Amino acid sequence: MDKVKIEFKVNNKEVIIETYPWKTLLGVLRDELGLTGTKEGCGKGECGACTVILNGRAVNSCLVLAVNLEGCEVLTIEGISQKNKLHPIQESFVKKGAIQCGFCTPGMVMSAYALLQKNKNPSIEEIKEAIAGNLCRCTGYTKIIEAIKEAAK
Amino acid sequence: MKRFNVIVPLTLKELLKLKSRYKDKARIIAGGTDNLVRWKDNIGVPDTAISIMKIKELKAINKKGNTISIGATCTFTDIIESKIVNKYGSVLVQACREIGAVQIRNVGTIGGNIANASPAGDTIPPLMVLNAKIKVISLKRSREIPITEFFTGPGKTVLKSDEIIEGIYFQKMEKDDKSFFLKIGPRRAQAISKVSSCGIVRLDRNKRVKKVWLALGAVAPTVIRLNKLEDYLQNKVITDAILQQTQKQASLLSIPISDIRSTAEYRKHIAGVLIRRGLEMIGKA
Numbered sequence: 001m002d003k004v005k006i007e008f009k010v011n012n013k014e015v016i017i018e019t020y021p022w023k024t025l026l027g028v029l030r031d032e033l034g035l036t037g038t039k040e041g042c043g044k045g046e047c048g049a050c051t052v053i054l055n056g057r058a059v060n061s062c063l064v065l066a067v068n069l070e071g072c073e074v075l076t077i078e079g080i081s082q083k084n085k086l087h088p089i090q091e092s093f094v095k096k097g098a099i100q101c102g103f104c105t106p107g108m109v110m111s112a113y114a115l116l117q118k119n120k121n122p123s124i125e126e127i128k129e130a131i132a133g134n135l136c137r138c139t140g141y142t143k144i145i146e147a148i149k150e151a152a153k
Numbered sequence: 154m155k156r157f158n159v160i161v162p163l164t165l166k167e168l169l170k171l172k173s174r175y176k177d178k179a180r181i182i183a184g185g186t187d188n189l190v191r192w193k194d195n196i197g198v199p200d201t202a203i204s205i206m207k208i209k210e211l212k213a214i215n216k217k218g219n220t221i222s223i224g225a226t227c228t229f230t231d232i233i234e235s236k237i238v239n240k241y242g243s244v245l246v247q248a249c250r251e252i253g254a255v256q257i258r259n260v261g262t263i264g265g266n267i268a269n270a271s272p273a274g275d276t277i278p279p280l281m282v283l284n285a286k287i288k289v290i291s292l293k294r295s296r297e298i299p300i301t302e303f304f305t306g307p308g309k310t311v312l313k314s315d316e317i318i319e320g321i322y323f324q325k326m327e328k329d330d331k332s333f334f335l336k337i338g339p340r341r342a343q344a345i346s347k348v349s350s351c352g353i354v355r356l357d358r359n360k361r362v363k364k365v366w367l368a369l370g371a372v373a374p375t376v377i378r379l380n381k382l383e384d385y386l387q388n389k390v391i392t393d394a395i396l397q398q399t400q401k402q403a404s405l406l407s408i409p410i411s412d413i414r415s416t417a418e419y420r421k422h423i424a425g426v427l428i429r430r431g432l433e434m435i436g437k438a
Contacts, residue, residue: 001158021159021202024189044190045257046343057230057259063189064260065182067159068206111255132342133254 008069010035011079019066026050026061028069029076037077037106041135048134051107052076058114060133077106080113089113092151093144100138108134112148121152155198162203165210165290168317171203173292176314179203183226183265186257211264211319214238219325225264225318229253229276232263241325244332244353248279251334254342264318267303270310271345273371273414277304278351279334281378282366285323291315297322304375330355333431336370337423339414346371347415350403350427354391354436362386362436371414372407372424379406379428391436396429403428 003018010033017032026043029035029052038061041049045060052061053075080087086094089112099105108131115122115130122130127148128141136144160179162168171179180199182188183206192198205211211226214235221241223232229249232238239246252258252266252275266276267287277300286297289312300321303310312318326332332353338344349370357363365386367379382402389395404425411417 001156004159020156022154022157043193045186045253048254048256051256054259058256059259060186060256063185065159065185065189065204067161068204070161070207114255130255133256 004067006066006069008071009073011074011076017066021065021067023066024062025052025054025059025064025066025069025074028066029061029074035076035078039103039106041103041107046135047104047107048111048131049104049107051110051134053110053114056114056117058111058130058133075110075113077110080109087113089116089148089151092147096143096147096150098139098143098147100136104134104136104138108136108144112151115148116152122148124149154193155195157192157198157200157202159202159204161207162205163207165208165319168203168205168208169290169292169315172317173315175201175203181205181268181317183262183268184228184260186253186261187265187269187271205317216241216325221323221325223263223321225267225320226262227264229258229261229263230255233258242279242283242323243326244282244334244351245276245279247332247334248275248349248351251275251336257343263321267300267321268310268312268318270304270306270308270375272307272373272375273346273349274376275334275336275346275349275370277376278349278368278370279332280321280323281368281376282332282351282353283323283326284366285321287321288319289313289316290319291317295319301378306374326353327355331435333435335427335431337427345414348372348409348420348423348427350424350431352428352431352435354432356436360390362389362391365436367403367428369403369407369424369428372409372420377406379403382406382428391432396433396437399432400425400429 039049041047045063050061179201182202211224213224232249266274285300334351336346336349352367355364370376407424409417409420
């Protein structure tokens with residue numbers, strides 16, 4: 001089957017890739033662009049480990065077909081830190097100890113990022129709602145919620 | 154996952170031409186939150202998929218007179234954030250909020266939820282109580298189908314092989330209409346409904362039921378409207394005794410099955426409970 005050429009933006013950089021039509025955004029990020037910060041957990045939109053921001057909204061990159069990316073803007077965990085300085089949400093996760101094995105962390109941070117983009121001062125309930133699609137099997141969520149609350153300050 | 158080709162039409166015209174050429178040989182994919190999950194398990198993978206997310210004509214939400222229209226590829230988030238739907242079809246917003254989690258709501262579409270034809274599809278009960286019509290089109294014709302006549306069984310609809318869902322149309326709710334959407338799942342987020350329930354109640358000045366529309370999901374091969382129960386409630390004041398009868402009736406009208414998500418017994422019981430709870434919340438005297 002023929003590859004398809006797709007032009008889109010990742011972390012504010014124009015990229016042009018050629019990939020197969022059945023590939024997902026997650027596959028393109030990890031396999032073609034080497035952006036392995038975005039993780040594959042379940043691969044079926046249940047766990048949120050692959051969360052990235054697509055045109056301003058949090059999505060499961062495992063369920064987005066790459067062919068739909070033409071002209072889109074994608075932001076991944078690699079794109080939120082600046083000049084080797086962690087993003088305040090990341091700082092807050094470190095400070096609050098909101099990380100154990102770390103596998104869910106990139107997705108968690110991106111969901112938090114999407115939330116704080118449109119709600120500067122979210123309530124605990126709103127934070128819970130924003131990360132309801134992100135599973136963590138280590139922490140029990142309390143420190144993650146505290147970290148997001150702290151980052152909003 | 155088995156390999157497949159994807160065609161990405163940019164206009165409605167292009168899509169209709171493709172559909173008329175490929176018919177059932179190509180599968181339409183919108184948000185992909187149902188299709189891709191199945192395809193990754195190698196279930197129903199088509200040779201060719203037609204992705205419709207780039208078609209602008211299918212994305213609009215409008216109000217014309219008393220009619221609200223929602224394009225097929227509007228996402229659940231588009232609906233939740235729409236001023237028009239919040240004002241005139243709030244029962245649909247209530248249901249969309251209960252779907253999946255943020256990441257799913259941001260890509261899953263109302264047209265996809267309908268085409269998927271699951272008895273547990275969460276936008277279907279609200280569309281049933283809104284008496285919505287599904288507009289389907291092909292190169293040759295266009296027709297509007299009442300949603301109560303759209304589904305023929307789990308995963309089955311009256312859509313013909315050259316037709317696509319263009320959008321959903323319904324009459325606006327009245328200002329004082331009260332509505333509920335209640336679902337039961339294993340957890341609050343990311344849950345496919347074991348049972349869902351939905352209703353709109355319009356009371357008169359004396360708190361009598363002037364109009365009521367009720368629907369249940371996941372308790373029959375398709376989502377069902379509870380016409381008999383609606384007739385029973387007509388002109389009644391909703392008291393404890395009436396609620397008790399309502400619960401019993403709703404349970405009797407449910408003909409669920411046992412599957413991986415729940416048992417028939419539980420579903421039958423909880424269907425009655427949810428309808429009662431909903432009416433208690435919004436209509437009790």
